[in-house]
Amino acid sequence: MYDSNVLADLTDQLERASEHELYSQAFADAGIDPTDIESWEDFQQVPFTEPSDLKADFDDYGPEGSLYTEGAMISFSPLGDDLAPMFDTQADLDYEAKVNADVLADIGIEPGDRVINTFGYHLFGTGYLLHRALEELGAEVFPIGPGDSEQAAGTIEQFDVDVLIGNPSFAMKIAEEGATVETFVGAGEPFTSIPGFREEMKAALDCETAVDYFGSRQVLPIASETAQEDGLSVVEEYAIVELVDPDTGEPLELGERGEVVVTHRHKEGFPLVRYRTGDLAELERRDGDLVLPDGVIGRTDDRLKIKGVKFYPEAVPAVLAGFDGLTGEYAVRATRPDSTDHLEITCEGKADEDDLDAALSERLLISPDEVTVVSELDESGVVDERY
Structure with a gap:
């Protein structure tokens, strides 16, 4: 490969x-x-x-x-x-800065751009590693860190900041304070794997580009989108x-x-x-590059085999997040009536059940036998009653 x-x-x-x-x-x-x-x-x-x-x-x-x-x-x-x-080591830090600078350049960040970095600098050090990369690229970095969305939004407005980097959930809070930027780089949480989230983020920040970046503190980076927003290249x-x-x-x-x-x-x-x-994804080869076309779509920690197909309950929340009326709470029940696997998914909130069924079937690669939306769940979680 x-x-x-x-x-x-x-x-x-x-x-x-x-x-x-x-x-x-x-x-x-x-x-x-x-x-x-x-x-x-x-x-x-x-x-x-x-x-x-x-x-x-x-x-x-x-x-x-x-x-x-x-x-x-x-x-x-x-x-x-x-x-x-x-x-x-010093050699690691230098190399990581160079590699990440190339990744950020492919996203469209240019020398002289002003960048708000909202990743943490203390203890975990992710913010520090990305800060070094941005300096390697020649960007002007504001080491804001996480926590104060109002301050971050004020800094963006006062200093005409071009780029925001950070967790998507915190970026939405900054957007709610009225901030706008040209480019958003999201990492640390599900982002483009949630249907419609990219479009929601771009509308909230009034940005032209919103890309997904995948890495862990152990391995940073693993994969990232480019300015074309077409899947995460390894x-x-x-x-x-x-x-x-x-x-x-x-x-x-x-x-x-x-x-x-x-x-x-x-x-x-x-x-x-x-x-x-423990991250769940798919890989494809595109113009010589290895690409995660849908990013990270769940976790492998808890999985069931339904009708011979591996079913990952941790992939369900990303689908639910694409429906405004759902709370994100859900229950999965696997049974085996008449010696045949039967998969039921019950979700809390309001949504069209047919649309939700179609979205779940596309993401999970298995069609649930029953999808139900209720106003309030009695109990969430995953229950396997087949054995």
Whole structure:
């Protein structure tokens, strides 16, 4: 799926990762020698890194874990109920700034543009990483951070700001204060995967461009849209992306739906190899680029198999968010009357049931047997009564 240049970098990255106890032990247990990786198929025999593996490593080698790199910047990322330290060396920070600057330039941000950055600078450091990228690009950055939508809106008006970067939900609050910009970059929450949300955001901010950006604190960036607003292109200079079956771990073909697995292409501090993100997406090849056409459309944490098709309840909220009259609360019930799977989805609020049924069927790749809208749910959640 990737060319020989990517494979050569992956081999180097595996050797770098094997210097840390987490991967040294994992490779040894799997009988993997990084120098023997000669094909993409060889690479896909390398064991996954699970969030539970990281948790165990922090427990065994705490507080930094065995991926600790001396002299690196230390920030944090949620890991279950805890916060896990992340490490970025000076070389990492420089490279991340360059890669992200290229991504932001493809979005249409230009040198001299004024940018409000509402991602957090403290503890998690996401705002800091994007700030460095914007400076690399030559933009003028306002390190506003999250929290005060009125202040952010006032700054946008007073200083004629061109670009707003941040969580879509916070951006909507800023828009409610009357702010307008030319470009919005949304990340950290579902955005374009919610039908109609892009158009709603563009109308609220009166902006010409609104794009989706996908990354995690562990791997930033993973994929991003360009100014054409036509799906998130994998940032292959930084992240190697696979899709696997969440149940078996087997690689999936392009066009299939599965779990996003990422590997750093170049990373000194906290290198990750075949890290299972738990994010649900599809991949396609478009003009040589790998693209997530619909972005991240849910989570793989809880899934059911209905009529032989994998059903992801976490994909339902993104559909519901496209209907103004729905509260977002829903209940899923799977039964098996007469030895046949039966899927019922009940939603709270007001919406046309036929329109909702069609939207759910398109996104879930399975047609519910019954879609009902009620004014108030007795109980939300997922219930499987088949067994």
